[in-house]
Amino acid sequence: MYEKKIIMTLLSFITTTLLVVGCSSSKDIQDFNIDKIALDEAKKITSEQGYTLKSETLTESDILIGDSEVFTLIKEASIKGGYLKEDLDSMTEDRKVVGYELAEKSKEDEPIMLCMVIDKGKVIGAYLDYSGYSQGITSIDFKYNFKQL
Known part of the structure; x- marks a missing residue:
């Protein structure tokens, strides 16, 4: 009877440990440093580029994968900005698209966001x-629509 109690306690401990370890994923590890990256x-x-961040608080918005036309624009703008096509082509489902609002405004007096695609612990694109x-x-160096200060 006593042995059965020990075995049940041990099994419970092992199950809990496996559950905790199994719930940890590479996605959690990537999220850990995403703010700093x-x-x-x-x-x-x-x-x-001579821009100014309005705030150092990022916003997450993942508009990337669901719309192939948007992805094509992001990919082209990122490559034009100096990022590698190969990195964008091999992007995983764990990627994040994050952005910062710039202090600069568009000619229409609307906000401009600096957005980055982060995957596998590094920035693989920006626009x-x-x-x-x-x-x-547009590319990170496209200033045609900037409002003149």
Whole structure:
């Protein structure tokens, strides 16, 4: 009887341990550093392009996979901005699309977002998203629609 209690307790412990370990995934690991990865890249881009982050708080919005036309625009803009086509072609389902609002505004006085595609612990693409423009997804160096200050 005593042995049965020990075995049941041991099985319960093993089951709980396996459940906890099994629930941990690479996606959780990627999410752990996503704020730092995104902010480091955003600071690099803004420094190189002369932009200013309105806030260092990122927003998540994954518009990427469900719409092949949008993905094509993002891919083209990212490649034009210096990112690798191979990285975008091999992107996984664990990817994230995050953005930061820039202090700069569009000619229509609308916000401009600096968006980044993050996968496998690194930024594999980046683009500007001009709110209020048809085909608002452009390369990170596209300043034609910027409002003159």
